[in-house]
Amino acid sequence: MKKIALDMDGVLADEFGQFSQFYEKEKGIRITIEEARGKRLSEAFPGAANYIQSPGFFRTAPVITGSREVVEKLYRAYDLFIVSAAVEYPHSLTEKLEWLKEHFPFIAWQKIVFCGSKNIIGADIMIDDNFKNLDPFAGQTILFNQPHNHFADAGRHHRVTHWHEIESLLL
Amino acid sequence: MKKIALDMDGVLADEFGQFSQFYEKEKGIRITIEEARGKRLSEAFPGAANYIQSPGFFRTAPVITGSREVVEKLYRAYDLFIVSAAVEYPHSLTEKLEWLKEHFPFIAWQKIVFCGSKNIIGADIMIDDNFKNLDPFAGQTILFNQPHNHFADAGRHHRVTHWHEIESLLL
Known part of the structure; x- marks a missing residue:
């Protein structure tokens, strides 16, 4: 059974959408996806880098459209692991666990990995936005399409813009 | 540079010693290493399985003799990652991060992995007690020798009883 290493932020959790909501709430300015293209989140949302330190930021992130249904199918067909670079932000660890439990309750704790560098991950397929x-x-x-990676050349990585494409590719 | 996946409990953190201290404090009974040989911790310390849920259990665990000095040398010579199966116990995540920061401050957050199953880990060398x-x-x-694995046949795994042996093997 092939192993998949599946990222969270920007692939399952709508990190851009969460930044956008927090930003509009705080500053009253709505940043569109078009405006954010090619920019890192810290550039697209000036002065908002501290949002990820706010309690609840990860816990209340929206789920990316279509991810739940396709991940549930992948989980049955592959040896699927969630691999999230979360160790940099210790408070995010329990928030991410709770978020997964709510939105992807079929994923066992055995299949969740919180790391720093992903260089230690041994899998057949990696799905990520970075x-x-x-x-x-x-x-x-x-490569899961996100505003921050929009103009960068995917090169050898297969770029997808919707979870349906991952379904077609892998199932 | 070869990658090492290095376990925490029973290899860096003296899990047996911590159980032993908690048990003696609660029940007034001192369980020796000899008595615990061949038994899982839950068998060696009856009624003590809940200790790992106690706040501070992981944070205050003793450091295994010799580990600090040898790990610091390994960290320079190898691409070394801490790989701890901690996701089962969410409260342990921040305790383990703080413990590492105190006792192994040279280890960068990028090199810390908290997982469930270790089947997703891709490395050249694994040091573990399980x-x-x-x-x-x-x-x-x-295989790092611990009372719980003492009588089991190491088979293809190289059993060591002290960190000096790992130094001789790998450095």
Whole structure:
């Protein structure tokens, strides 16, 4: 059974949407996806880098459309692990566990990995929105489209913009 | 640079010693290493399985003799990751991070992995005290001797009883 390493932020959890909501609430300005393209989140939302330190930021993030249904199918067909680079933000660890329990309750604790660098991950397929994780990975790579990676060349990574495409690719 | 996946409990943190201290404090009975040999911790310390749920259990665990000095040398010579099966006990996550920060301050957050199953770990060498982690691992395996694994046949795993032996093996 092939192993999948599946990222959380920007792939399951709508990190951009959460930044956008927090930003509009605080500053009354709505940043569109178009405006954010090609920018890191810290550039797209000036002065908002501290949002990820706010209690509840990860716990209340919206779920990316279509992810729940497709991940449930993948979970049956593959040896699927959630692999999230969460150790940098210790408070996010329990929030992320609770978020997964609410939105992806079928995922066993055995299949959840919180790490820093993903270079220690051994899997056949990696699904991620960050080049720094996909570039050094030896297996098949799927880049989940996000404003921050929009203009960067996916190169050897297969770019997808919706979970339906992952379903077509892997199921 | 070869990758090492290094376990925490029973390899860096003296889990047996911590159980022993908690048990003696609560019940006034001192369980020796000899008495605990061949028994799981829950068998060696009857009625003490809930200790790991106590706040501070992981945070205040003693450091295994010699580990600090040898790990610091390994950290320079290898691509070393801490890989701890901590996700089952969410409260342990921040305690383990703080424990590492105190006792192994040279280890960067990028090099810390909290997981459930270790089957997703891709490394060259695994150092662990549990057969369930070492048995499915494809690379070189080092079994750290603990009372619970004492009578089990190490088979293809190299059993060590002190960190000096790991230093001789790998440095």
